[in-house]
Amino acid sequence: MTLVQRLDQIRQNIPPHVRLIAVTKQVSIDAIKEAYQAGVRDFAESRLQEALPKQAQLQDLRDISWHFIGHLQANKAKKILEHFHWIHSVDNLKIAQRLNRLAAEESIDPNICLQVKILPDPNKYGWQVSELIADLPQLEQCQQLKIQGLMTILPLGLSDKEILAAFQQTKVLETQINNQSTLSLNELSMGMSGDYLLAIQAGATMIRLGTIIFGERNSIVDSK
């Protein structure tokens, strides 16, 4: 199957309110252009140093929205703010506050998702649920950030039932946060190639798909 055919098939499973984000780490410029030709406008990268040269080569495609989905290192926060429309992987209070300060300095209001470990996972970054609840008052103070939603990545090895339950728990957490804070979350960034159908079932609004669009990557570990 060609990339275009794979995309067509995936799109049949995606309701119109769900944003398909093509994850382009380790993907060639030609393949990215092919996805663009097929109508994809949202692209995600997890490493700044890999993203910058690609963005430079694709700068004529002005209507691309770039999403950052990797772990945010403090010393790269400024560049990431400058080069991405969305940051899905804000995973602790300190980095949120740093982004808030930098965004104020640059007079920009970036779109942010808070990365939450909905299930315990030593191999992932993100807030534990209880920590996130405790940090809400300080996150409310980060007024330069458009805190739009939650992002989650599940641990490996779960059954479909467990995956669905974990995504549903993320939806419940979103509601809880909206009820008990001044934040107004509307986005759920959850679902990857292996579990996006379950994520959509649980209320995902943004799915992040790599392998299923572009094929297998080299297995460089980059979760943590």
Ligand SMILES: *Cc1c(COP(=O)(O)O)cnc(C)c1O
């Ligand atoms: C790599 C990556 C994806 C895409 O994973 P696939 O299984 O290839 O679809 C999604 N989200 C994050 C955070 C990633 O690092």
